[in-house]
Amino acid sequence: MSDADFIQVDPRQAALGHQLFYDPILSGNRNITCAHCHHPDFGTSDGLSLGIGEGGVGLGTERLAGTGDSRIKKRIPRNAPGLWNLGARDLHTFFHDGRLSKSDQFGNGFDSPAEEWLPQGLNSLLAAQALFPLVAQFEMAGNPAENEIIGAVHDRIDAAWPILAKRVRTDPKYQRAFMTAFDHIDMPDQVSIVEIGNALGAFMAVELQSIDSPFDTYLRGDKAALTTSQKRGMELFYGKAGCAACHSGSLLSDQKFHALGVPPFGPGRTRRFDPYARDVGRMGESDRLEDAYRFRTPMLRNVALTGPYGHNGAYPTLEGIIRHHLNPAQALSRWSPEMAQLPEAEWLATGDFVIWQDRREMQRQRAARDIESVALGDSEIADLVAFMHALTGQGVSKTPFGVPSDFAP
Known part of the structure; x- marks a missing residue:
C-alpha cells in the first residue's frame, strides 16, 4: 500500500x-x-473482549464497570x-x-x-x-x-x-x-x-495510516525485512494454511462475511425483537437466514496489537485465534470462559455465558461454519504468529498527533 x-x-x-x-x-x-x-x-x-462503555471508569484492561446508579447496564456486545x-x-x-x-x-x-x-x-x-x-x-x-x-x-x-x-x-x-x-x-x-x-x-x-510494517517493506523489494520464521509464516498464510482465501488483497480482507464458529458469550447483537442473548452477525443487518453467524473479515495490519481476537474477543492470543481457524470444532471444545477478558460486573454475570445453556442455539452455531480444518504442526503455527507480528507498523508509536497531554481517562 x-x-x-x-x-x-x-x-x-x-x-x-x-x-x-x-x-x-x-x-x-x-x-x-x-x-x-x-x-x-x-x-x-481497548484490550477487552467486550468493552465497558458509558458508566465505566478507567482505561483499557484496567477499566471497571462502575458503581451505583452510574454503573454499566450492559457490556458492549462486540469487541472494539x-x-x-x-x-x-x-x-x-x-x-x-x-x-x-x-x-x-x-x-x-x-x-x-x-x-x-x-x-x-x-x-x-x-x-x-x-x-x-x-x-x-x-x-x-x-x-x-x-x-x-x-x-x-x-x-x-x-x-x-x-x-x-x-x-x-x-x-x-x-x-x-x-x-x-x-x-x-x-x-x-x-x-x-x-x-x-x-x-x-x-x-x-x-x-492511523500504517503501511510501514516489515511485510510492507518486504513487498517493496527488501527481502531481508522478514525473518526466516516470518517468511515461512507468509508462505503458509498464502498457501497451505489458506488464510489468504479471506484475508486477501492489499487490505488483507475480502470485506465479506464468514461464519467461524467462535465461542459465543455476552449480550450479543440480535435482530429487533430477538429474545436471545446471542449474536447473529450479518443476519442482524440483512435479515437473511443464510447470513446467520457470519462476520466481516477484519484487516490484519497491526493485528498483534489489537487483541483479544474474534468478533467478541474470545481468544486472548494470536495463537489461540489461529488455532481456532485451523480447527474450529476442536478449539470450541477446548475453550473456557476464563479466556474471555471481561471486567467484573456481578449484576451481569448470570447473562455473560447463558447461551451455553441453550442446546439448540449452540447446535445452530456449531453447524454454521464456512471454514474447513487444516492440519498444521506447532512449529508452523508459531511461524504464522511470527508473520502476524511482521504486519506491525514501525511508526505506530510515533503517529502525527499522539495522545493529548491533558487527556484524563
Missing part, C-alpha cells in the same frame, strides 16, 4: 478531529470519549476493533456485521442504521462511522432519563446529532477552530454534525 491508496484530508480538519476524539463533550453524560474504546496504548482497541487504515479508498463496508457501507440507496451515499436520516455531506465512510457510537446507548449516549442526548435518540436516531453539534459549536475552544478548518463555516452557528463527523474521519485517516 502507498499514500495514494488512502483518502486525502484537510490537515486542519484532522487537527480538529484530534481534539474531538479525546473530548468527552461528544458523550451523553460527558464521561467517555472515542479514545476510551480506541486508545493507542491498546492498538486503537482497531482503527488502522480505515481511510483506505478501497474500503466499502464497516462494522462486524457490515451495517455501514457505501451505497446510493438512501440518497446520502451510505447504507446505514440511520437510513435516509443520515445527513448529507459526510465525505467518507470514516466520517459516517464516527457518528454512530455517539448515539449508541451503551457506548456513549447513556441511559434513558440521564441526559437529553439519549432522550432524543429514542425519538429518532438523527434527533440527537443537532444537540451534540450545538454543544460543540457553543464551546469557545471549538468556535474558531471550526471556522479555520472548514472554508464554508463563517460563523459558529453553521457547525453541524456533518462537520464534526468529517473532522473525526479526517483525524482517524491521518493518524
Whole structure:
C-alpha cells in the first residue's frame, strides 16, 4: 500500500478531529470519549473482549464497570476493533456485521442504521462511522432519563446529532477552530454534525495510516525485512494454511462475511425483537437466514496489537485465534470462559455465558461454519504468529498527533 491508496484530508480538519476524539463533550453524560474504546496504548482497541462503555471508569484492561446508579447496564456486545487504515479508498463496508457501507440507496451515499436520516455531506465512510457510537446507548449516549442526548435518540436516531453539534459549536475552544478548518463555516452557528463527523474521519485517516510494517517493506523489494520464521509464516498464510482465501488483497480482507464458529458469550447483537442473548452477525443487518453467524473479515495490519481476537474477543492470543481457524470444532471444545477478558460486573454475570445453556442455539452455531480444518504442526503455527507480528507498523508509536497531554481517562 502507498499514500495514494488512502483518502486525502484537510490537515486542519484532522487537527480538529484530534481534539474531538479525546473530548468527552461528544458523550451523553460527558464521561467517555472515542479514545476510551480506541486508545493507542491498546492498538486503537481497548484490550477487552467486550468493552465497558458509558458508566465505566478507567482505561483499557484496567477499566471497571462502575458503581451505583452510574454503573454499566450492559457490556458492549462486540469487541472494539482497531482503527488502522480505515481511510483506505478501497474500503466499502464497516462494522462486524457490515451495517455501514457505501451505497446510493438512501440518497446520502451510505447504507446505514440511520437510513435516509443520515445527513448529507459526510465525505467518507470514516466520517459516517464516527457518528454512530455517539448515539449508541451503551457506548456513549447513556441511559434513558440521564441526559437529553439519549432522550432524543429514542425519538429518532438523527434527533440527537443537532444537540451534540450545538454543544460543540457553543464551546469557545471549538468556535474558531471550526471556522479555520472548514472554508464554508463563517460563523459558529453553521457547525453541524456533518462537520464534526468529517473532522473525526479526517483525524482517524491521518493518524492511523500504517503501511510501514516489515511485510510492507518486504513487498517493496527488501527481502531481508522478514525473518526466516516470518517468511515461512507468509508462505503458509498464502498457501497451505489458506488464510489468504479471506484475508486477501492489499487490505488483507475480502470485506465479506464468514461464519467461524467462535465461542459465543455476552449480550450479543440480535435482530429487533430477538429474545436471545446471542449474536447473529450479518443476519442482524440483512435479515437473511443464510447470513446467520457470519462476520466481516477484519484487516490484519497491526493485528498483534489489537487483541483479544474474534468478533467478541474470545481468544486472548494470536495463537489461540489461529488455532481456532485451523480447527474450529476442536478449539470450541477446548475453550473456557476464563479466556474471555471481561471486567467484573456481578449484576451481569448470570447473562455473560447463558447461551451455553441453550442446546439448540449452540447446535445452530456449531453447524454454521464456512471454514474447513487444516492440519498444521506447532512449529508452523508459531511461524504464522511470527508473520502476524511482521504486519506491525514501525511508526505506530510515533503517529502525527499522539495522545493529548491533558487527556484524563
